[in-house]
Amino acid sequence: MDKTDTPAKRSKPGKRPTISDVARLAGVAPAIVSRALSPQRRPVSAEKKERVLKAADELGYRQNPLARGLATQSIDLVAIIINHMTDLSDLDLFDSLLDGVQMLGKQAIMIRVGSNQRIDEFLRNSLSYHVHAAVVFSDFADAGEVRELFHSDNVLMLNGRFDAQSHYITIDEDSGIRDLIRFARSRGVSSAALLTGRSSSIVEQTRIAAYRSACAIEGIEIQREISGDYSYQSGLEADFGAATPDAVFCTSDTMAMGVMDQLRAQGKHPPRDYSLFGFDAIERGNFGAYDISSVGFDRADFIQAILSFLQEPEAFPETGLCIPTRYIARSTG
Incomplete structure (x- = not known):
């Protein structure tokens, strides 16, 4: 048996083999193993590459693609x-x-x-x-x-x-938002608060414009626009003034969850006391306590x-x- 190929120098049973294990079994330096197993053409002799490949196969060595990529x-x-x-x-x-x-x-x-x-x-x-x-x-x-x-x-x-x-x-957020606003109007909503996310976002700017446009078309007055940051906390802390509007439109479901908990603490529950609408349509099975009407996509x-x-x-x-x-x-x- 070659001196480089002794039981003591092989990887231990149950232990995932490493480059060092392959190098010991093949009788080469770890750098040679890296070159031989590289997906790119790297300088290594055919004889050493064959020894490395044989050792890697014998040990069951497989490169970690993430580690190799980094x-x-x-x-x-x-x-x-x-x-x-x-x-x-x-x-x-x-x-x-x-x-x-x-x-x-x-x-x-x-x-x-x-x-x-x-x-x-x-x-x-x-x-x-x-x-x-x-x-x-x-x-x-x-x-x-x-x-x-x-x-x-x-x-x-x-x-x-x-x-x-x-x-x-x-x-295409317009289509879903138009459907939401039409539905809200059909349920008697005439006034609303709009809780928005980060206004620096181009996507959010487009979303806010779609709510404003659809509300204007359907005759729903946006009495208050409140800036949030998509977080639960910004919904929990949103200031709706003295009177809760007919509906609260939120540009994320997470903010809508915060709104729901804030108003629940005041004894107000949707849809009995107000209507609540989110955006994103988070999978309802994950948050059964927050069965929020929403706009979503596949x-x-x-x-x-x-x-x-x-x-x-x-x-x-x-x-x-x-x-x-x-x-x-x-x-x-």
Whole structure:
């Protein structure tokens, strides 16, 4: 038996083999193993590569694709750029999205931006991975910044800040909001409060405009607009004045949950005392106590559109894709 191939030097039973284990069995340095197993052409002799492959096969060694991607800046990585992970509608979406990304044989890195300053900070510090693609949810990042940050032209914008060089998916919010407002009017709603999210967001600006327009058409007076940040807390602390309006329209379900709890503490319950409407249509099975009437879209279609881009960016429609919304009647309307 070769001196490099002794039982004591093999990986222990039940222990996942490492590059060092492969190197010991093959009688080479760990760096040679990395080169021999690299998906890119790296300088290593045919004889040593054969020894490494044989040792890796014997030990059952498999490279971790995420670790390999981070170490080599591999194109198997997908960057997903978000603001925060606090909105429940995001949690409703990301688990299925990450599962789909991994089913494509890729790995995701999630980058939490949080604010405009963070994007500037990333650029100043030259934080960069060479990624297969970047998917942008954050409303603080524009397409040019993302291309510069990740050195990739495969950029999918979901925040409305796309340009001529980027691909994009938009949500047709008008149709669902019009249906919601028509329904509210048919139930006798004539006055409302509108609780909004971050006004700096292009998507949110469009959403607010759609509510204003639909209310004007249907004859519903928006008596008060309240600025929030999509969070439960901003709904819990929203100031509706002395009298609760006929309805409260919220631009996220999470804020609507906060509103519901605030007014419940005052003895007011929807739909008996007021009508409550959210946006995002969070899966009702996850939050049964908050059966909030809402506007939503088919998340499966949305995720499939993202995955189709990641699988074949060059085949993605140049005109982008648009996902329709609809009003989803539940118990609070």
